[in-house]
Amino acid sequence: NAGVTQTPKFRILKIGQSMTLQCAQDMNHNYMYWYRQDPGMGLKLIYYSVGAGITDKGEVPNGYNVSRSTTEDFPLRLELAAPSQTSVYFCASSYEDRSYNEQFFGPGTRLTVL
Amino acid sequence: KQEVTQIPAALSVPEGENLVLNCSFTDSAIYNLQWFRQDPGKGLTSLLLIQSSQREQTSGRLNASLDKSSGRSTLYIAASQPGDSATYLCAVLWDSGGSNYKLTFGKGTLLTVNP
Numbered sequence: 525n526a527g528v529t530q531t532p533k534f535r536i537l538k539i540g541q542s543m544t545l546q547c548a549q550d551m552n553h554n555y556m557y558w559y560r561q562d563p564g565m566g567l568k569l570i571y572y573s574v575g576a577g578i579t580d581k582g583e584v585p586n587g588y589n590v591s592r593s594t595t596e597d598f599p600l601r602l603e604l605a606a607p608s609q610t611s612v613y614f615c616a617s618s619y620e621d622r623s624y625n626e627q628f629f630g631p632g633t634r635l636t637v638l
Numbered sequence: 639k640q641e642v643t644q645i646p647a648a649l650s651v652p653e654g655e656n657l658v659l660n661c662s663f664t665d666s667a668i669y670n671l672q673w674f675r676q677d678p679g680k681g682l683t684s685l686l687l688i689q690s691s692q693r694e695q696t697s698g699r700l701n702a703s704l705d706k707s708s709g710r711s712t713l714y715i716a717a718s719q720p721g722d723s724a725t726y727l728c729a730v731l732w733d734s735g736g737s738n739y740k741l742t743f744g745k746g747t748l749l750t751v752n753p
Contacts, residue, residue: 566642566743566746567741625731627684629682
């Protein structure tokens, strides 16, 4: 199993540009998550999904959109990129949502908005 | 609101020393607690997960304990090695309302083990 994969690894955007961060998992997990990590800070939840066709906002959803058309894929869309969105973005997945919810993380996408 | 605090923020120890990393959380109504390792420029690797009904978990030289009533967890690393150098993150899974289960992270402890 490849686990959780993310593309691209690095990206530089200009203010106002848009892009999609890709995330895929091959563990047949129902739950998927997008986090952002700013320097010296813990991870903050952007959006999550409990299954195909179902998504919900996390702690910091403004400026982002997600979709979940399949169990495997959970892309994160940035519209009108802003410098405040410079961060490292992590995608994660888990089988159950509580109790034994062990989240598995991808390697991250390092995004810079100039 | 759940808040997770990790102390110390940074720790430097000589190789071979036993050490303890601390994590505290404000809302004791958690489902589980996870300890992660993060190497520079890399993603997170899950080290140990303790369910709310458990008191501790062990994996090799790592032992994590959980005292839910006091809102505390510790990660004990025995006989530390330079390869243990990384940032260690603590995270708790809790119900933020309406059956929305959220994982809240601490800011991490940066561990350096000197040869």
